[in-house]
Amino acid sequence: MGALFGKSKKKEESRITEQDKAVLQLKQQRDKLKQYQKKITVQLEKERLLAKSLLSSGKREKALLLLKKKRYQENLMSKTDSQIDNIERMVQDLEFAQIEVQVVEGLKTGNDALKTLHRLMSLEDVEKIMDEAQEGIEYQREIDELLSGSLTAEDNDAVLAELDQIIQESLPEAEEREADEVPQLPGVPTQEPERKKIKEHRKQPELVAAS
Incomplete structure (x- = not known):
């Protein structure tokens, strides 16, 4: 059982190309940057509320220092946006390049088929x-x-x-x-049936006895 699962796993891994791995890594980096953005956005909102509280308490210097930190993190956020854009563009380029490779391979297969047909018929x-x-x-x-x-x-x-x-x-x-196909009917009999002759023959002795 273990050997079978091992073979199937190797087959699945063999289907994954280096381009697929690169696309997967880029998408993972993009997701991490987006998670970092969400975390920083929540933190910036908290620091803004804290700076407002410090100002109301008369702690102007601390509030100013906190706002400077907030500004620095906002600059990092803009850089993160640029990095995410670059990653997404790279992912799109890689995926499109894979499609181009498939198209080229399809064209090559079709060209080979045409050459074969041309050899069969000049x-x-x-x-x-x-x-x-x-x-x-x-x-x-x-x-x-x-x-x-x-x-x-x-x-x-x-x-x-x-x-x-x-x-x-x-x-x-x-x-x-049509003449050949017409059936021939039997002719009309010209002689009396034999039974009638026998009956008359039997009656003749009776007539002699009576006389």
């Missing part, structure tokens, strides 16, 4: 295919023009006559097929 092959396609388009256009009304009245009459001829030629074949 410029001569493309030109040949385009010429053949253009010839096919032009040929089809000529056919469309012929069929779309560029035939003369004589041509149309000849086409109709040929159509009628084909229809007439196909009529005997259709009649023969």
Whole structure:
């Protein structure tokens, strides 16, 4: 179990680049400076109230000394603002540089893919295919023009006559097929059934006995 967790942890660490570490450190420094600003802001407000209390007590020198200290800390605060701005600008530059690297890598991959495709199909092959396609388009256009009304009245009459001829030629074949498909019904019987003959044969002795 420990070995498995150790391997997964190493994989996660390997994904972190030096740029990621630099960005993380800069953000940590920025957060520390902001925490320091909050702390100094609260302290400056307290010192201002204390200086006001000293003045009301007649302790002018102590109040003046406290205000000088407050002024010094305010100057530090302005420097802290400048440092925070520089850090945030550096973070933005690093993050944007990482995006640029990813874009460049993507362009490189795409360029390699294009080179591979170009090796599979040369410029001569493309030109040949385009010429053949253009010839096919032009040929089809000529056919469309012929069929779309560029035939003369004589041509149309000849086409109709040929159509009628084909229809007439196909009529005997259709009649023969219909004749073959008609079922042959059995003929009407011309002789009497055998049962009727046997019955009449049995009646003849009876007629002789009666006579």
